[in-house]
Amino acid sequence: MSGELQQLVPTMMPSAARALLKGVALPVAxxxxxxxxxxxxxxxAIGAYPASVALQVGISVMLAVSLNIVxxxxxxxxxxxxxxxxxxxxxxxxxxxxxxxxxxxxxxxQQPSQALSNGAWLVWNDGQNFLFSYGEWRMxxxxxxxxxxxxxxxxxxxxxxLRLRGDxxxxxxxxxGEITRVLLTQTKPQIFDRDxxxxxxxxxxxxxxxGGATGFSDIPAYASLMWVWFFVxxxxxxxxxxxxxxxxxxxxxxxxxxxxxxxxxxxxxxxKVRAFVLAAGLAGLAxxxxxxxxxxxxxxxxxxxxxxxxxxFVVLGGMGSISGVVLAAIILSILPEALRDLSEYRLIxxxxxxxxxxxxxxxxxxxxREIWEFWPFTRAKKSEKKVITP
Amino acid sequence: MSDYLLDVRGIGISFGGLKACDGLTVQIPTxxxxxxxxxxxxxxxxxxNLITGVYRTQMGSVTLDGVKVDHLRPHEIxxxxxxxxxxxxxxxxxxxxxxxxxxxxxxxxxxxxxGTLLRTPRFVAQERAMTARAIEMLDVFSLQHLAGExxxxxxxxxxxxxxxCRALATEPKVLLxxxxxxxxxxxxxxxxAQSIKLIREQFKLAVLLIEHDMGLVMDICEKITVLDHGCxxxxxxxxxxxxxxxVQEAYLGxxxxx
Numbered sequence: 001m002s003g004e005l006q007q008l009v010p011t012m013m014p015s016a017a018r019a020l021l022k023g024v025a026l027p028v029a030x031x032x033x034x035x036x037x038x039x040x041x042x043x044x045a046i047g048a049y050p051a052s053v054a055l056q057v058g059i060s061v062m063l064a065v066s067l068n069i070v071x072x073x074x075x076x077x078x079x080x081x082x083x084x085x086x087x088x089x090x091x092x093x094x095x096x097x098x099x100x101x102x103x104x105x106x107x108x109x110q111q112p113s114q115a116l117s118n119g120a121w122l123v124w125n126d127g128q129n130f131l132f133s134y135g136e137w138r139m140x141x142x143x144x145x146x147x148x149x150x151x152x153x154x155x156x157x158x159x160x161x162l163r164l165r166g167d168x169x170x171x172x173x174x175x176x177g178e179i180t181r182v183l184l185t186q187t188k189p190q191i192f193d194r195d196x197x198x199x200x201x202x203x204x205x206x207x208x209x210x211g212g213a214t215g216f217s218d219i220p221a222y223a224s225l226m227w228v229w230f231f232v233x234x235x236x237x238x239x240x241x242x243x244x245x246x247x248x249x250x251x252x253x254x255x256x257x258x259x260x261x262x263x264x265x266x267x268x269x270x271x272k273v274r275a276f277v278l279a280a281g282l283a284g285l286a287x288x289x290x291x292x293x294x295x296x297x298x299x300x301x302x303x304x305x306x307x308x309x310x311x312x313f314v315v316l317g318g319m320g321s322i323s324g325v326v327l328a329a330i331i332l333s334i335l336p337e338a339l340r341d342l343s344e345y346r347l348i349x350x351x352x353x354x355x356x357x358x359x360x361x362x363x364x365x366x367x368x369r370e371i372w373e374f375w376p377f378t379r380a381k382k383s384e385k386k387v388i389t390p
Numbered sequence: 391m392s393d394y395l396l397d398v399r400g401i402g403i404s405f406g407g408l409k410a411c412d413g414l415t416v417q418i419p420t421x422x423x424x425x426x427x428x429x430x431x432x433x434x435x436x437x438x439n440l441i442t443g444v445y446r447t448q449m450g451s452v453t454l455d456g457v458k459v460d461h462l463r464p465h466e467i468x469x470x471x472x473x474x475x476x477x478x479x480x481x482x483x484x485x486x487x488x489x490x491x492x493x494x495x496x497x498x499x500x501x502x503x504x505g506t507l508l509r510t511p512r513f514v515a516q517e518r519a520m521t522a523r524a525i526e527m528l529d530v531f532s533l534q535h536l537a538g539e540x541x542x543x544x545x546x547x548x549x550x551x552x553x554x555c556r557a558l559a560t561e562p563k564v565l566l567x568x569x570x571x572x573x574x575x576x577x578x579x580x581x582x583a584q585s586i587k588l589i590r591e592q593f594k595l596a597v598l599l600i601e602h603d604m605g606l607v608m609d610i611c612e613k614i615t616v617l618d619h620g621c622x623x624x625x626x627x628x629x630x631x632x633x634x635x636x637v638q639e640a641y642l643g644x645x646x647x648x
Contacts (some may be wrong), residue, residue, distance in 0.1 A: 015511060023509040238507055245506040245513070246520065249485070249493045256482035263442055263476075265468035265497025265560055274503065320484075368484050 027237040035230030043225045050337075051225060057333040058228035059290045063306075064313035064329035065232075065239045065322065066282035071311065072320035072368075073248060074275040075255025076161055079307050080173030083157075083180040084150040084280040085287040086302035090184060090210055092146035092288025093219045093297055096139055100220055101197055139222040143231075143288035150284025151277045158276030162269050177302050184299035185213040192218070215298035216291075223292035231289060235282055239322050242278070251275055252320065316357055318364030323371035328364075395420045395596045396472075396564045400450035401440050401460070402620075410436040412620040413450065418564065418596040418613075423586070425611035425628075426600045429640055432617040434600045435477055438566055441598075442474050443467040455563055469497040473562035475553040477569045477600070483542035487533060487552060490541050491524035494559035524559060530592075531555045531585070547578050551585075558589060564596045565589075571603050579603060583610050608632065616640065 038058075043051045067081045157176050161169050187210035191197045200209075210216050242248045250271045253261040262268055291297050300306075309332075317328030335353070339346035357365075366374065394417040402412045411433040418424045426434050439445045441452055443464040452460040459467050473494075482490050499520065505513035528534040531551045536544060544552060550570060557565055567586070571579045583606050590597055601607045607614060608628040616624040616631060618640040624631055631637055639645070 019509070019511045019514075241507055241509060245517065246492075246496055246499060246501045247503065247506050249489055250496060250501070252485055252489075253482050253493050256484055257480045259444060260476065260480035260482065261493075262464035263444070263468055263474055264494045264556065265465045266493070267463075267465045278503070 027234060031230045031233035031237065034233045035226035035228075038229040039224060039226035053334065053337050054225060055223070055228050055293050057330055058225075058232045059286055059293070060310075060313065060329040060333040061232050061326050062228075062235050062286035062289070063283060063310045064317065064325045065235050066279045066286065067310045068314050068317075068320065068322065068325045069239060069242065069251070069279040069282070070275050071314050072318075072325065073243065073251040073255065074272060075319070076272060076275065077166065077170045078157075078161075078173040078276070078279075079170050079304065079311060080157065080175070080177035080180075081279070081283055081310050082304065082306035083173075083177035083302045084154060084283040085290070085306065086180055086184060086297070086299070087153055088143070088146035088150040088284025088287030089291040089297045089301055090146075090216065090287075091149045091284070092139070092142040093216055093291035094208060094210060095142035095145060096135075096222075096292065097216070097219050098191075098197065099138060099142075100135070101191070101194055103194065133222075135220055136222045136227070139220070139227070139288075139292050143285050143292075146288035147281045147285035150287070151281030154276040154278075154280025155273060157280070158273040161272050161276060174304060174307075177304055177307055181299045181302040184210065184302060187212050189214075190216055213299060215296045217296040219291050219295075219297070221292060221294035223289045223294075228289055228293070231285065235285075236322060236326065238278075238282070243320075243322065247271070247274065255320075312354065316354070316364055318366040318368060320368040321364065321366040321370055324364055324366035324369075327371070394418055394453075395422070395455055396441075396598065397453040398441060398450070399453075401437070401447040401452060402449045403436065403440055403445050403447060409620045411440060411617075414440075414615075414617070414622055415450075416598065416615055418598060420596060421590065421594065422596045422613070423590060423611050424596070424598050425607040425614040426598060426617065427602070427604070427607055427614060427631075428617035428623075431619075432640075433620040434617055435568060436620075437617070438474060438568055438598075438600065442472060442566065465497065468560055468562075471561070471563035472566065473557040473560045473564075474566035475550075475557050475568055475570060477572065479549050479553055481541040481549055481553060481556070483540065485541060486537065487528065487539050487541055487544065488521070488524055488537040490552060490556050491527050491559045492520045494556045495520045495523055497560055527555050527559045530558075530589070546573060550574070550582075554585075554589070558593060562595060564598065565593075567597060567599045567601075569600055569602060571601055571606055579606055582606070586610060 038054065042054065046054065063081065063085060067078070070076050070078045070081075153176075157173060160172050164172060186207070188204075188207050189209060190211040191200070191209050242251075250261070250266045253264070253266055254268050254271060258268055287301070313329040313332060314325050316332065317325035335350060336346060339349055342349060396416070396418045398414060398416040400413045400415055402414065403410055414433075414437050416424060416426070426437065428434055436445070440447045443459070443462055443466070447460050450460070451458060454467075454470050454472055457470060459470050459472065462470065482493065485493070499516050502513075504510070525534055525537065528537055531554070533548060533552060533555060536548065541549065541552060554567065554570060570586070571582050574582060586597060586599070587610060589595070599607065599611060611628060614626065614628055614631045615622055616634070616637050623636045623640055624634045626634070635645075
């Protein structure tokens with residue numbers, strides 16, 4: 001009976017529905033599970049301060065996974081990744097903050113911190129909110145817009161990468177990050193008053209009021225552990241699917257040998273730009289979520305310090321290895337906190353660990369491979385295969 | 391319209407004052423096997439780079455199956471049906487053997503970002519078809535048992551064969567082989583000559599071959615073009631080439647005058 005049923009199910013379900021289930025529902029559902037577990041199990045278990053660290057760890061993982069697409073898969077050395085991150089952060093924060101301040105949407109009166117402490121999740125439609133609180137939906141929308149703007153900039157930065165390689169590309173991307181930082185310091189002071197905001201004209205927004213060098217504050221803090229880790233999981237799914245596809249192979253082939261890739265029919269121009277756009281978009285999304293974690297965002301977010309931090313994640317994790325990069329980002333983000341007891345010595349310990357790591361595993365934690373390729377049984381399978389065939 | 395599948399007419403390029411290739415003409419009919427020989431630095435590989443679009447030709451034209459391809463970019467030329475191997479092996483060394491071949495199937499597919507991210511049925515079907523085709527191609531070269539291995543771990547001879555396999559996976563009309571026998575021992579060379587003949591028949595393509603091993607070239611090529619210092623010095627059947635005094639001079643130096 002049950003056997004028959006099992007056979008029936010796939011035939012009853014149209015193939016399109018099955019594809020939708022596997023293609024969209026599976027990653028979204030598993031990401032949701034991770035998010036909920038982080039929010040309701042891990043978060044309460046580790047306490048308030050570690051939970052706030054866990055938020056930043058999630059942001060680091062997103063940045064590492066996104067930079068891995070350019071530096072890892074495609075082998076283009078970009079050191080301006082924080083620029084895209086900051087652009088996403090400012091765009092997302094701007095939308096959320098000014099939408100809330102202007103009162104153009106139902107969530108404006110809502111205190112984000114209060115909404116969070118009340119458990120804003122799974123609020124069914126009560127007229128104002130649907131499933132999640134209105135502010136959370138707005139944050140997601142703002143983040144997607146932030147990601148899209150960053151992706152557009154990624155396209156612009158990706159274009160010179162077609163002509164430049166190695167050090168020269170690195171300089172261009174570094175320049176992009178610094179230009180972003182300087183431009184952000186030139187923005188006008190933030191508007192805190194609703195009436196003042198209502199009095200602005202379109203021309204006042206030519207140079208947006210994003211706080212300049214003092215930073216942009218009071219951003220609604222909707223990015224809870226659940227949302228950050230939900231997007232972490234979604235991004236890992238994205239990155240993995242890209243790697244395991246014809247697009248991913250094309251990117252990897254560009255890293256391995258551009259001339260051979262071209263001769264085999266890969267449009268390297270198109271794929272380099274694709275890599276930049278995708279990585280920038282994901283970084284922008286991460287930036288917007290970061291802005292919503294209750295931080296004051298400053299132009300320094302675009303500076304090279306954060307860019308280098310992310311590069312270290314990617315290099316130590318192994319260029320191109322998703323699991324390696326994720327692990328490196330988690331470890332290296334927690335490490336400074338764990339070494340807090342050593343106070344002023346912790347930077348020395350951190351540096352020593354990095355040096356040690358490069359000596360022991362010069363190709364990064366896992367090289368280009370993934371963690372599961374090191375599991376004993378996968379190895380056994382491989383060698384078994386070798387023996388059978390002459 | 392020319393009668394030739396690959397019709398290269400008077401192509402050339404100069405690097406500064408050096409004419410690396412000057413007015414090369416090579417015409418290969420469908421199923422033809424053409425040799426391109428010459429001493430070191432004669433411009434053979436430059437000619438390949440011109441034909442495959444790595445360098446842009448400054449004169450002349452390249453026509454493939456009636457389509458002018460000399461203004462196209464390398465990946466477009468590959469799509470038009472011209473594939474090559476490299477003198478110094480250029481495999482994607484960190485990728486698996488299977489992925490090397492699958493990548494070569496790339497230019498025959500459509501790759502949308504949305505399809506990749508959402509794993510649409512069309513995307514899944516295309517990936518499956520690529521894998522199947524890649525395994526089929528590896529089978530032809532009896533490399534299928536190495537499919538999961540990283541390309542860099544293969545022995546030299548297998549790497550050479552994998553390169554040919556990869557080039558064939560792009561479904562070319564014309565295959566350009568750049569010194570496929572370099573570094574091979576006599577028995578491997580013999581096997582290579584056999585497989586070149588075989589793939590020409592099986593895949594119904596024309597082959598342009600650069601090779602230093604005269605035995606191999608004379609054995610399998612129908613026509614041979616000899617280059618020296620970028621210029622074509624001889625053109626003809628193997629026996630004509632062997633008796634050509636200019637060729638002997640290029641290879642062995644001027645005959646001693648009595």
